[in-house]
Amino acid sequence: MTTQELYNELSHVNHSREKRLYYANLVINNPGLISKLLEIMLWVDDKASPRAAWVFEFMCKKNIDAIIPYLDTFTENMHKVHIDSAVRPVAKICEFLATAYYSKTENDIQTALTETHKERIIEVCFDYMINDEKVAPKAYSMSTLFLLGKEYDWVYPELSRILEDDFHKQSAAFKARARHILKKIKKA
Incomplete structure (x- = not known):
């Protein structure tokens, strides 16, 4: 998955635990996405930054070593x-x-x-x-x-x-x- 594809996927993330956990598991199971998720989170003026941060938090909660x-x-x-x-x-x-x-x-x-x-x-x-x-x-x-x-x-x-x-x-x-x-x- 490219950074742009992950960016597009993050538009489906909302405040629900279910969505954040789904995408956190997706990232944990595909470690190559972690750097892309972090990159999107650091696009600090973009509307996707918070969504990436929510997923990054859930990833860290589930597997802190991934960071x-x-x-x-x-x-x-x-x-x-x-x-x-x-x-x-x-x-x-x-x-x-x-x-x-x-x-x-x-x-x-x-x-x-x-x-x-x-x-x-x-x-x-x-x-x-x-x-x-x-x-x-x-x-x-x-x-x-x-x-x-x-x-x-x-x-x-x-x-x-x-x-x-x-x-x-x-x-x-x-x-x-x-x-x-x-x-x-x-x-x-």
Whole structure:
């Protein structure tokens, strides 16, 4: 399947789990499509970018190792994604990566995720926290930053400050997640 054919196929993707899972499985079963899917996701001003991001997120949820050959490309370019419905999956993928990296169960992400990748993830997550993003990317970023803060001692003070400063301005969902993360930081 060419990039253009995949682009055309993505027009069938909608918010339903069924469609996103169908296309995620299609990509997982045809690894040559992963780079094309990522390429479309990074056409950040195109209407297909969010659809590609939804499929990419489901692919990572089902098989996080599938992203390993593309970690450089993903982390170098994820900050360019700006359409709200594409930002949420990017933030979720960052959370998947951090969760896998700090898992007690040995996995390939633990060896594939480099210092540079982690630093880029920290940077984009802090951007999501301080920019005018919706609650979901902020919530995923909080969790990601909490995990990466285990290794980077400057992350917790910065994250705590942002959460406390923004607390009164945010939604109930943000406040609930922030309380949870702040409690975990105090324990750590």
